[in-house]
Each structure stands twice: as C-alpha cells, then as structure tokens.
Amino acid sequence: MGDYSTNMYSPRAVSIVRTLPQISEHRLFQLKLEDGGTWDTFGHQPGQFIEVSLFGKGEAPISISSPPTRPDTLEICVRRTGKLTDALFELGKGSRLHIRGPYGKGFPLDRLKGNNLLLVAGGLGLAPLRSLLLYVLDRRDEFGDLILMYGTNSPDNVLFKYELLSFFDRDDIKYLYSVDRDEEGIWKQYVGVVTGLFDQATLSPDNTCAVLCGPPIMYRFVLEKLLNLGFSKDRIYMSLERMMKCGVGKCGHCAMGDKYCCTDGPVFNYAEIEHIKEAI
Amino acid sequence: MKTLAKKDLVDVLRYWTGHCTVMTPGRKSHDEIVFDEFDEATFTLDYRKPSLPPKSSCLPQSETIFQVDSGTYEPRISEAKVLLFGIRACDMTGILQSKSFMTADTDDVFYRARAENLATVVMACSGPQNETCFCTTTRSGPFSKQGFDLQFYDVGDSFLVEIGSDKGAVLASAKGFAEADDEAARKRVELFRHEAQGRIALLPEVSQAMERLERGGVSEELWDKFGSKCIVCGGCTYVCPTCTCFNVADRHSGNGGGERIRTWDACLYAGFTKEASGHNPRKTQGLRIKRRHEHKLLYYTDRDTHEGLCTCVGCGRCSDYCPVHIGTIEVVKAIAGEQS
Known part of the structure; x- marks a missing residue:
C-alpha cells in the first residue's frame, strides 16, 4: 500500500x-x-x-x-x-x-528577462502585479525599460499609494496613472480609462513584453490596444481570476476549455487562451 | 482463467467479508438495485445497471478530509478495504479514468488511499443493460480490458473468471474457485465477448459530435436551447462515473474545532464558477451545459482515457435520469444533427 x-x-x-x-x-x-x-x-x-x-x-x-x-x-x-x-x-x-x-504558474521570468516591460494594472489587479514589479525593481539590471500603467476608478482607490508615489523619484521606471473619474477635481494625472495612457508612452512591440492584471473589461480594451500596436500574442501576459477552490487542478471550479487556471495559470500568454471563449 | 460454480458464490462472498468490506448489488425497497454491503437477504445476480456508479467508493458524496482541533488540521485518510463485486465494465473504466485524473500530476491522497485499498470484480455484460447503453462506442465495455482485479463471465451455471492483477489472484484463491480448462475457457470467453459486443448498438453520433466540437462547429444556439430546458438539478453529474468535481466546506463542532469536508459539486450550478467579486466567467446555463459535455467529449487527455474513446464511458445514466432529456445521447444527437 x-x-x-x-x-x-x-x-x-x-x-x-x-x-x-x-x-x-x-x-x-x-x-x-x-x-x-x-x-x-x-x-x-x-x-x-x-x-x-x-x-x-x-x-x-x-x-x-x-x-x-x-x-x-x-x-x-x-x-x-x-x-x-x-x-x-x-x-x-x-x-x-x-x-x-x-x-500556479507565475509570470515567466525567464521569458521576461532582457525585455522591456509594460505592466498594466487595473484596480486590485495591482496586487499580483506588485510581486513582479518589486521583483524587477530589486533586480533592475536584468530587465530593460520598465513602464507601469495603473488605472483605478477614482483617486480614493489607489492601492499602495505611497509606494507608487516614491516611483516618481526614480528614473528607472516610468509610471503612468489614470483614474476613470475625478469628481472633486484633485487628480493631477490622466483622467480616463487606462488605455488613454498609451498616448504617453513610446512602446517597441518587438522587444517589449506586456503584463496585464485587472478586471475582464480592462483586458478587452488593453488587448485591442496592444494588438493594434503590433504586439505579438505570445508577448502579452495576463493573470486571470477564477474560483480556484483547491489550487491543485482537482476540484474543477477554475477549468476553462482545456486549461485549469490554478495549475496551467493563473498567468497565461494571450496565444494560449485566445481560443477559449470564456477565458476573458 | 478460473471457474466458479454459481452455487458457491455466496460462500465466496461470505469468505471475502472476513478480509474486507464487500459491496454487492442488492435488491432493496421499491425493487431498486443498490450497491451496498453484502447482505444475503437482498443480494441478487438479477440486476442490470445500478442507478448510481460506484464512484463514491473512491470519492464519497461527502467525506471528512480534515479533523480540525486547536488550529491543527489532521488529515483523515481512509484505511477501509473495500471490494466491489459485480460492477459493470463502463463503471470500471470510470474508476480507472478518475483515478488517473485524481492522482496524476498532483496527488489527491484522500482519493488515492481509497483507490489503492479498493478491489474490483467486474461482471461482464452479455448485452445492453437498457436502451441507453453505448459502451461499445466509447470503448469502455461490455467487458473490461484492464484495471480490474477479477472479471466474471456468466456462462450459465458457473462463471468463468479472468484474473487481472496480483490482488485478483489472491481473491481467486478462495475455496470454490477451480482452474478452468484454458483453451475451452478462452474460446467460451471469446464467444461471450463477441456476442455481447454485437448486441450493443453503436452510437455514431458520439464521434460525429466529437469531431464537430473539435472543429468548433457547434452553434451557441444549440447550447442555449439546452440551457433554457435545464432545471439545474446537477443530477447528470451525480450519476456520472467520471464526474469528480468537488466543493470543500468547514463544519464547526464548537471550541473552534470541527471538520473540513468535501462534497460532490456540479459544473451545472451557477455558483460553481462565481468569484468572490461577484464576477461569473461562465454566465449562462447554456455555457455550463457546454462545459460539461466538452469536458467529456473534447477536453480529455490520453493519460486519463486509458483505452476509452473519451471521458464519457457510455453508461447512459445521464440520459436515463435527466428529467428534461439533456443526457449525453440527446446532446450528441443534437450536435451531429445540426446543419453546419
């Protein structure tokens, strides 16, 4: 036995x-x-x-x-x-x-190393992305240019505010904020959806990897933007949210198409999941 | 090959009960055939396809997986030795496929402990058990090719008994089993298999549906039509030999302790994929029915199918019991019949 x-x-x-x-x-x-x-x-x-x-x-x-x-x-x-x-x-x-x-499979560090990185986060999507962001900052010389775009719905909902503010003093990260609405008129950065930030960045799709984490609606618009810019699908990474009950590929809750989000993901490149309708 | 006279079977079952819990078909109230602990009063060989597959022998409908006390989680690994006597080949395939899924890559010890302490005696079918059997199409019956410990062939007054494993050899060393004349016995078994296979009609719509799913050629309207009929009872998943999805919940028993339990769950339920945020990636009942059937007919791996065609084993129970006729048979026929 x-x-x-x-x-x-x-x-x-x-x-x-x-x-x-x-x-x-x-x-x-x-x-x-x-x-x-x-x-x-x-x-x-x-x-x-x-x-x-x-x-x-x-x-x-x-x-x-x-x-x-x-x-x-x-x-x-x-x-x-x-x-x-x-x-x-x-x-x-x-x-x-x-x-x-x-x-789960995290962000593919080996694939990302040596590339410029564009990190796009929406709302609480910054939580998983922060692990990569801080990793890159701690091993800064292993990566190329770093751009972080972070969108929230209002100025009150910026996560890790002080940590993010400190990035303004660094010259090894370009940091772009957006808020969807600014009813009190206190926001000094961009007001609008996160895709509006793309006008403020120069991106070279051939040597840049894009890493996204945010609500499903954000994926749809950011993906469209990246594909229009000429990013290949396997250079676009996304962390997906699912009800990953067991975390080890058994309980079935997070299955989508031929993948289990918990063991095959939660980080996928777009080429891997494009064919799965319910993925995004 | 061994032989066992039918009149000696009860003695053998009684003997086995001295070594493990023996589950056999029994005729219970309302004439229902239920696999239950061997009981001479209800034991019967006159049974067809039991309503439930024997999957609960490895994945109980509800089981305690941890006893929790003062913040420690003590796993409750089953030590029960169970013998299933008389299961059908489709259900044997179901156990094999589920065992492979539950223990490969990442190892579910709760499942594996039960599966490794399980002995299986298959009763080969001489023909269809009812009109919904299509195991010859899914290559999961009417007899088992692998995985069993013993396989019985009913040849009249006696059984011919095929030994499938070392465990089976030990079981067949019980008093009553005798060596069968090999050449004659083999011929008799060949004939039994051949006749049985010939009696079970093929369901060509299964592979037609699989091909169409592979091509992505099934309309959303088809799924939505089934979705609008579905009453979300989850019954199809409960009677399915290969549905193993589960939920986990905690049950308090006071003083901060209690049990962590797991129970069968069903991809047909809206809450199955709903996230804490309220977002539900599988939004409609049509998509949930699509998921269930694609999991059986499209998203299976060779590792898990063994010799089967896919992870539907052709038992037909979902078609037997779905109150609104959304079993696999109805679904594959609808897919195959759809204008492309």
Missing part, C-alpha cells in the same frame, strides 16, 4: 506580523512563518497564489503581493468581499491563520 504522508491539502500555520490598511475595504497582511524563518524556503515566484484558510470560513485563493527577493515577509493584499475575507479583517498582529501553496 502507498505512502499517504504527503498531503497537498494540508495547510500550514502562519501568523500575521502587521496589517496595513490600504483603501476602503482593502488591507495588506504581512505574514510570517511559525518557526520565525524567512520565506526563502517557501519557493514562491511572482504571480503565484496561496490558499488561505480560516477554519469555519473555508479556503480562498489569494495572490501573493510580495516578491521572493524580499523574503522577510509574505504579503497578501485582500479585498473584503466575502465570508472568509470578513473574518480575515477581524484579525490583527499575532493572529494565526493557515495557508497552502505557493500555487
């Missing part, structure tokens, strides 16, 4: 080091391992996700927001949107929770 000691569904205990309020209903949780060690041994890559467990509330997939180049903590940026996240928001420093992972 077989060996049943390795169980991919067994969650491990971690504890909360700090909670950092972001915008309304969004919070950043810094986690540490129970043994106090660094997260080097966890082996996570930018773009991967974990399953977060709070007993009685269940499990939910949440993307990792911090890069492996900063192994002191593991950060997750959470929107309060359901039973589990409601309970998570009740927890503070020192509280215990359980996680499994890391899961």
Whole structure:
C-alpha cells in the first residue's frame, strides 16, 4: 500500500506580523512563518497564489503581493468581499491563520528577462502585479525599460499609494496613472480609462513584453490596444481570476476549455487562451 | 482463467467479508438495485445497471478530509478495504479514468488511499443493460480490458473468471474457485465477448459530435436551447462515473474545532464558477451545459482515457435520469444533427 504522508491539502500555520490598511475595504497582511524563518524556503515566484484558510470560513485563493527577493515577509493584499475575507479583517498582529501553496504558474521570468516591460494594472489587479514589479525593481539590471500603467476608478482607490508615489523619484521606471473619474477635481494625472495612457508612452512591440492584471473589461480594451500596436500574442501576459477552490487542478471550479487556471495559470500568454471563449 | 460454480458464490462472498468490506448489488425497497454491503437477504445476480456508479467508493458524496482541533488540521485518510463485486465494465473504466485524473500530476491522497485499498470484480455484460447503453462506442465495455482485479463471465451455471492483477489472484484463491480448462475457457470467453459486443448498438453520433466540437462547429444556439430546458438539478453529474468535481466546506463542532469536508459539486450550478467579486466567467446555463459535455467529449487527455474513446464511458445514466432529456445521447444527437 502507498505512502499517504504527503498531503497537498494540508495547510500550514502562519501568523500575521502587521496589517496595513490600504483603501476602503482593502488591507495588506504581512505574514510570517511559525518557526520565525524567512520565506526563502517557501519557493514562491511572482504571480503565484496561496490558499488561505480560516477554519469555519473555508479556503480562498489569494495572490501573493510580495516578491521572493524580499523574503522577510509574505504579503497578501485582500479585498473584503466575502465570508472568509470578513473574518480575515477581524484579525490583527499575532493572529494565526493557515495557508497552502505557493500555487500556479507565475509570470515567466525567464521569458521576461532582457525585455522591456509594460505592466498594466487595473484596480486590485495591482496586487499580483506588485510581486513582479518589486521583483524587477530589486533586480533592475536584468530587465530593460520598465513602464507601469495603473488605472483605478477614482483617486480614493489607489492601492499602495505611497509606494507608487516614491516611483516618481526614480528614473528607472516610468509610471503612468489614470483614474476613470475625478469628481472633486484633485487628480493631477490622466483622467480616463487606462488605455488613454498609451498616448504617453513610446512602446517597441518587438522587444517589449506586456503584463496585464485587472478586471475582464480592462483586458478587452488593453488587448485591442496592444494588438493594434503590433504586439505579438505570445508577448502579452495576463493573470486571470477564477474560483480556484483547491489550487491543485482537482476540484474543477477554475477549468476553462482545456486549461485549469490554478495549475496551467493563473498567468497565461494571450496565444494560449485566445481560443477559449470564456477565458476573458 | 478460473471457474466458479454459481452455487458457491455466496460462500465466496461470505469468505471475502472476513478480509474486507464487500459491496454487492442488492435488491432493496421499491425493487431498486443498490450497491451496498453484502447482505444475503437482498443480494441478487438479477440486476442490470445500478442507478448510481460506484464512484463514491473512491470519492464519497461527502467525506471528512480534515479533523480540525486547536488550529491543527489532521488529515483523515481512509484505511477501509473495500471490494466491489459485480460492477459493470463502463463503471470500471470510470474508476480507472478518475483515478488517473485524481492522482496524476498532483496527488489527491484522500482519493488515492481509497483507490489503492479498493478491489474490483467486474461482471461482464452479455448485452445492453437498457436502451441507453453505448459502451461499445466509447470503448469502455461490455467487458473490461484492464484495471480490474477479477472479471466474471456468466456462462450459465458457473462463471468463468479472468484474473487481472496480483490482488485478483489472491481473491481467486478462495475455496470454490477451480482452474478452468484454458483453451475451452478462452474460446467460451471469446464467444461471450463477441456476442455481447454485437448486441450493443453503436452510437455514431458520439464521434460525429466529437469531431464537430473539435472543429468548433457547434452553434451557441444549440447550447442555449439546452440551457433554457435545464432545471439545474446537477443530477447528470451525480450519476456520472467520471464526474469528480468537488466543493470543500468547514463544519464547526464548537471550541473552534470541527471538520473540513468535501462534497460532490456540479459544473451545472451557477455558483460553481462565481468569484468572490461577484464576477461569473461562465454566465449562462447554456455555457455550463457546454462545459460539461466538452469536458467529456473534447477536453480529455490520453493519460486519463486509458483505452476509452473519451471521458464519457457510455453508461447512459445521464440520459436515463435527466428529467428534461439533456443526457449525453440527446446532446450528441443534437450536435451531429445540426446543419453546419
């Protein structure tokens, strides 16, 4: 009979080091391992996700927001949107929770290295993309030019505001913001949808990879823009959101076409999923 | 090859119960055939296709996967040794395909522990069990080619018994089994198989539908038409030998402890793909029905099909039980009959 000691569904205990309020209903949780060690041994890559467990509330997939180049903590940026996240928001420093992972195929670092990068984020889509963004900043010489376009619906909803503001002082990242609406007239950057930012950037499709993360509607418009600019489909990467219940390709919830979002993704290039109608 | 007189079967089943839990067909209330623990009073060999496939032997409809106490998750790995006596070849194929899916690449230990502690005795079919059988089309019956431990062929007063594994050889060492004259027995089994296959009509619409799905030539209207009929009961997935999708939920028992359980789930439910944000990538019932049938007929892998045609094993249960006639038979016929 077989060996049943390795169980991919067994969650491990971690504890909360700090909670950092972001915008309304969004919070950043810094986690540490129970043994106090660094997260080097966890082996996570930018773009991967974990399953977060709070007993009685269940499990939910949440993307990792911090890069492996900063192994002191593991950060997750959470929107309060359901039973589990409601309970998570009740927890503070020192509280215990359980996680499994890391899961999924993250951003293809080997493919991205040596290329110029265009990162396009919408809303909470910045959470997974931040793991790549910080990774690139930490290993800046391995990548070409870096452009970040970030769109939110209003000036009140900019995630990681202070971190993003600090990029204005750097000359190794071009940072373009947009907000859909600015009712109070306080926004000094672009007002309009994120695709409007493309007028402010010069892009060379041959040696640039585009990495997108945002709501489905954003994908449709940004994809159109990129294809019109001449980007080939396999140079456009997207992180998709699905109900990835088990995270390991068994429960079936995140299946789309011949792919499982949790194990084949959540990062896909457009050529891989173009034929799957329900993908985007 | 072994032989076993029918009159000795009950003794053999009784003997096996000393070593494991033996599940057999039984005639229960309302004449329903149910696979249940061997009970001489209800045991019957006069059964056709049980309403439910035996998939719950490896993936129970509901099972505790973790016992949770003071923040520790203790996995509950089944140690039960179970023997399934008399399952049909289509269902054997279902177990093989599901085992491959559940344990390859990433290993579901809860499933694997049950599957590895399972013994299977297939009862080869001598013909269709009812009008919805199409296993000769899906290459999953009427007899099993692999995966079984023992396979019985009913040849009148006795069974000819094919040994499929070491485990099967041990099972067939029970009192009552005798060596069968190999040449004659082999010929008898060949004839049985040949006749059985000839009695089960082919359903050419299956491969026609598969080809059309492959080409992307099925209209959205077809799926929407089925979608508007579907009453979203999920029954087709529950009676399907190869549907293994599951949900996981926690059940409190006080003091912060309790159980993490998993239950069967169905891609027919709107909530199946709904994300916490409220976004649902599979928006309509038509798309959900499309998903279920594409998973069986288009998105399967050679790793999982074994010798089968696809991951539909042709048992016909979804056509037997769907209250509004959206079984695989109706779906493939509609696809094949659609004007291209």
